[in-house]
Every structure is written in structure tokens, then in C-alpha cells.
């Protein structure tokens with residue numbers, strides 16, 4: 219990926235709009251003049267113009283763009299390989315039929331020449347394309363967005379769709395009916411897709427590929443695990459038990475040999491956080507976890523522990539007949555937790571505010587992320603001044619995201635990164651099992667920063683077994 | 694005394710307001726939410742105590758979305774009662790409701806069926822019009838053996854409690870003899886607490 223080119227673009231004469239464009243094929247950037255196949259070049263050029271003007275047309279119509287915060291957000295479109303509208307983050311897909319048509323055309327033109335289209339950068343819009351077997355996902359942003367991140371986001375959205383339908387079903391439908399209107403099957407699930415896109419924009423867990431844990435002393439956590447394990451012992455086909463405190467993990471218990479990846483867990487978080495009804499009723503919900511098994515559904519028993527203790531318990535199985543057995547197990551779990559005052563402990567831990575960077579007394583440190591690479595868990599302190607307003611939080615997240623990507627770029631051995639920027643100084647450090655990102659006030663020297671790292675590491679190490687889930691208990 | 698559990702299932706098109714009915718009944722709240730149920734949701738509530746014991750409704754709130762149709766069977770299997778819902782303003786949901794009724798008649802002969810028109814407040818406050826005329830409705834009800842037709846609003850709460858209580862009460866009335874017999878059995882076997890499991894799963 220060539221970020222320079224993208225930045226060059228920004229300086230282009232705004233009036234030239236579609237005259238200057240770059241297309242990234244198979245990850246390589248080729249601009250209009252470099253591309254050898256002249257016919258294709260002309261075709262792509264024309265289509266890009268059409269794409270841009272179609273978008274602008276809708277924009278001028280002001281059907282929905284008023285609500286669109288172009289600056290910080292991406293527009294997302296999903297269409298079928300045949301070009302049928304499936305989803306649009308803003309506005310109504312039906313108004314966008316032409317746009318979808320052009321998108322489909324441009325992708326297939328490139329495909330016909332045995333190549334793959336990933337990005338188009340014009341002077342004021344940036345398009346990312348992700349082509350999957352039956353679907354095409356497109357994101358558009360006005361700011362030169364981070365291309366890798368856009369593709370990662372589109373992949374996440376694709377996973378959300380798989381999670382709703384399973385890959386098997388999705389493939390079968392389009393094999394049978396090339397022209398199928400997938401909205402029929404996704405209706406009612408738009409909310410899940412919307413909130414998952416928000417998740418990728420607002421939660422560091424997305425680009426860190428990790429989850430956050432509810433701080434609890436390790437003995438309490440172990441006891442919670444024991445209460446769950448002992449209540450579920452004789453249940454066959456129970457794969458996972460997951461206890462969540464909003465978006466923080468309390469514990470996950472798994473069947474031997476099975477694991478869940480963070481991106482699957484994120485789907486579970488999303489399911490729970492976007493459905494209030496689990497608070498009243500016990501859910502018995504089919505869910506597909508793409509990394510675990512994209513081909514089929516698991517069945518999730520979803521319920522909150524109690525009225526007072528709003529932690530959410532998920533029991534995942536492959537057996538559709540297990541509802542009442544799991545329901546009973548849940549009762550037992552709650553009784554045990556209650557008897558051992560663990561419900562109370564969870565409740566208190568959930569009430570406690572998150573940690574603040576300032577409580578570590580590290581001079582000039584504003585904020586940080588600590589990620590444990592072995593367990594894919596991270597600590598993200600509460601936002602505080604100057605990151606108390608959403609706008610600033612947004613740019614802080616972007617900054618972290620860039621740091622994270624720089625450190626994790628494939629084929630580089632970058633381990634330490636120190637940058638003095640206009641409004642802050644940042645440090646990223648990739649070390650044994652840990653990734654650290656520190657945000658300081660603008661004027662901080664390197665020795666000061668290193669000092670801060672050591673101090674912080676010492677504090678965190680001390681509390682490690684409280685901040686993170688160290689054990690990985692099994693049934 | 695015995696614990697009497699009435700397995701009740703809610704069926705109907707997506708968005709007709711099944712989940713809202715349950716929330717109104719359980720929490721006495723109306724929350725305008727556009728989240729569709731995924732799969733099914735289970736909840737139980739004690740309704741009243743009869744001369745035979747506590748009666749509770751065990752309610753399966755099902756997902757009305759097309760993609761879940763294949764799993765819905767599992768939810769209405771062996772149901773004692775079914776509430777088939779339609780949106781009082783929406784003709785499409787009415788024809789789907791009729792579809793559910795015939796399915797139930799086909800697979801669950803013993804299930805007592807109730808029809809429930811939802812969102813009655815839309816008629817009263819927004820002066821929307823009813824999708825099904827009285828004549829069509831009464832002709833249909835008498836033709837397919839519907840126990841009762843309710844018009845409810847989860848928003849105002851109108852008729853919601855009454856509907857669920859009626860269902861529990863009907864169940865007791867219908868099964869009186871069984872309970873009496875069962876009580877005798879319990880007395881002779883000297884078991885004080887027993888769960889009644891007739892027809893329940």
C-alpha cells in the first residue's frame with residue numbers, strides 16, 4: 219500500500235475531481251498513465267467518473283447526506299455479485315440502484331481482465347472494494363482513509379452477514395438464484411450490521427484484534443469459572459460458556475481443543491449489545507461464528523444473570539434440543555454465584571469506573587493501550603482530558619490505529635516507534651508478548667518516554683492477573 | 694398442590710409486535726425497539742393460583758423473519774396454546790397469520806389457538822383503518838376453530854394482561870379433570886410438591 223500516493227491526491231486540484239485517479243489492483247497502485255491495457259484504462263476511467271458523479275448526484279439530491287458525517291465516517295454498501303442492492307449504511311438502497319450498478323460494473327470489468335480491484339482514489343472520494351464469493355462490499359470515505367483498515371472493516375461486515383446466514387446458506391442461495399434479493403433474509407438484521415460498523419469505528423478492540431476484560435481478582439474469576447464448570451459438567455455438546463459485562467469479558471470456558479478468536483467474540487458482543495430483549499427473556503438464538511465454523515449455526519442460550527447483576531451469560535452448543543437443560547444449568551450457575559457472593563463481586567466490579575491513565579502518576583502521560591499479545595486482551599483506560607470530547611476521542615483512536623498498523627506491518631521488524639506530532643507525542647513498542655502504545659503531551663523527550671514505559675509496565679505487571687484473564691479454563 | 698405450566702407460543706409476521714406483547718405482559722413496559730427477535734426467546738411468569746396450584750405461562754416468543762421459519766417448528770411443538778398475531782393495520786400480516794393457523798391445525802391438533810390483533814392504538818389514536826373487516830374476521834374465526842380473538846395494544850397496555858390471563862384460565866378449565874385426578878394421585882403417594890407435566894414437552 220502506498221500512502222504517499224493517497225496523500226498526493228489530497229493536494230490535487232479539487233476541480234479536477236475525476237481526472238486524476240488511481241486504481242489499486244492486486245494491492246499495487248497503478249495510476250491512469252501507467253496502466254498498459256489502454257482499453258481497460260479507458261473503461262475504468264469512464265466508470266470511475268460515472269461512479270463519482272452518481273455519488274455526487276445523490277449527494278446533491280440531499281436525500282440523506284445531511285445526516286452523513288462524511289468526515290469521520292465511511293459509507294458502506296453491500297451488493298450481490300449480480301449487482302442487486304443488499305445494504306446501504308445511509309439512505310435507502312432502492313434510491314441507489316444506479317450507483318450499485320456502476321460499482322458492480324467497475325469490479326467486473328477489472329475481473330474480466332483477470333485482475334482484482336481493491337481501491338480507487340479520486341481527488342475527493344476514496345473507494346475500497348472487497349469481493350467475496352457471492353457479495354461485493356464497498357466503502358467510501360471522503361478523507362483519505364486507511365486502506366488496510368477499510369478492507370478489514372469490510373471483512374468484519376462480511377463476517378456479520380455470515381454470522382446471520384452461515385456461509386453454506388449464502389452460497390447455496392446464490393447458486394440457486396443468481397438474482398436473489400438478499401434483503402428478504404437480512405431484514406430485521408440491519409440493526410446488527412449497523413451496530414457492528416459502529417463497533418469497528420469506535421472500539422479499539424477492532425484494530426487491536428483483541429478483547430477487553432472486566433478487572434477482577436484472579437481468585438474471584440477462578441471461582442466464577444468453577445461455579446460455571448460444576449453446573450455444566452454433565453452437559454454434552456456444550457462448547458463454550460461466556461460471561462460478559464457489557465463489552466468486557468469476565469470469563470470464557472471452553473471445551474477442550476476448541477478456541478474462539480477475538481473477531482468471533484466481537485460478533486457475540488455485538489449480538490448481545492444490540493438486543494435488549496435478552497434482558498427480559500432467555501434467548502435461544504442461532505449464531506454462526508465464521509472463524510470457528512462458517513458452515514453452520516451454533517445455538518446460543520443467552521440470558522442475564524439477574525436483575526441486579528447485569529452480566530450476560532452465553533452457553534453455546536451445537537445441539538438444538540438443549541434449551542431446557544441449559545436453562546436449568548443457568549439457574550444453577552446463578553444460585554452458586556449467589557451463594558458464594560460472586561454475583562455481588564461481579565456487580566461491584568461492573569460499577570467501578572475503568573482505570574484512568576492519570577492514576578498511574580506517570581508524568582506527561584495522557585493515555586495508553588496495553589495489549590497482551592498471547593491472550594489477545596487489552597487495557598484501554600477511560601478517556602480523560604483532553605480526550606473528553608467525542609471528536610478528540612475519534613482522532614485518538616485513529617492515531618492508535620495508525621501506530622498499531624505501523625508496528626504490525628508485515629515484513630518489517632519495526633519494534634519501537636517514537637513520534638513527536640503537533641498535538642501529542644506518541645510511542646509504540648512491540649516487545650515480548652506485549653504491545654504498548656503511549657500518548658504523551660507534545661513535548662516529551664525520548665528518555666522521558668522510555669522512563670514512562672518502564673513505570674507503566676511495572677504497575678501493570680503488578681496487576682496483571684487482575685486486569686487480564688490469565689487462565690483458560692475448560693469443561 | 695401442583696405447579697401448572699402452560700406452554701404458550703407466539704407466532705406471526707416479523708414486526709407485528711410479538712416481543713412487545715411479551716414485554717408488556719412481563720415488565721408492564723413498552724419500549725419502541727426495532728430489533729427483531731433472533732431465533733426464539735423464552736420467559737415464564739406466574740399468572741395466578743388456581744384451586745389446583747400456581748399457574749404459570751411458559752412463553753416462547755418466536756422470530757417472525759422468514760429466515761427463521763425452519764426453526765420455528767421446534768418452538769410450537771407440543772404447545773398448549775398459541776397466540777397468532779397480526780398487525781391490525783397490515784393486511785399482509787393477516788394473511789401470514791392465517792398461514793400460521795393452518796400450520797398449527799395441521800401439526801398441533803391439541804393446541805388452543807388465539808388470534809391477536811396488535812397495535813390497536815394506531816386505530817384509536819392515529820385513526821388508521823383496520824386491515825380486516827369485522828365480517829371477514831368473524832367468518833374466518835368460526836370456520837377454523839379459534840378460541841378467541843383479542844385486540845390489543847402493547848403501547849397502551851390495553852387487553853394484554855387480560856389475554857394472557859384468559860389463556861391460563863382456559864387451560865385450567867379445559868384440563869380440570871386431569872388436575873383433579875392428578876391431585877388424588879399425589880395425595881395417595883404423599884408427595885406435596887409436584888410439577889404437572891401433562892402435555893408439557
Ligand SMILES: Nc1nc2c(ncn2[C@@H]2O[C@H](COP(=O)(O)OP(=O)(O)OP(=O)(O)O)[C@@H](O)[C@H]2O)c(=O)[nH]1
Pocket residue numbers: 406705706707708709710711712713714724725726727728729730731755756757758811812813814815845846847848849
Ligand atoms: N404503535 C404501536 N407500535 C407497536 C406496538 N407493538 C409493537 N409496536 C412496534 O412494532 C415494531 C415491532 O415490534 P416487535 O415487538 O419487535 O415485533 P415482533 O413481532 O417481535 O418482530 P420479530 O421479532 O421480527 O418477529 C416495534 O417498532 C414496536 O415498537 C403497539 O401496540 N403499538
Ligand SMILES: [Mg+2]
Pocket residue numbers: 711712713728729730754755756757
Ligand atoms: Mg420479536
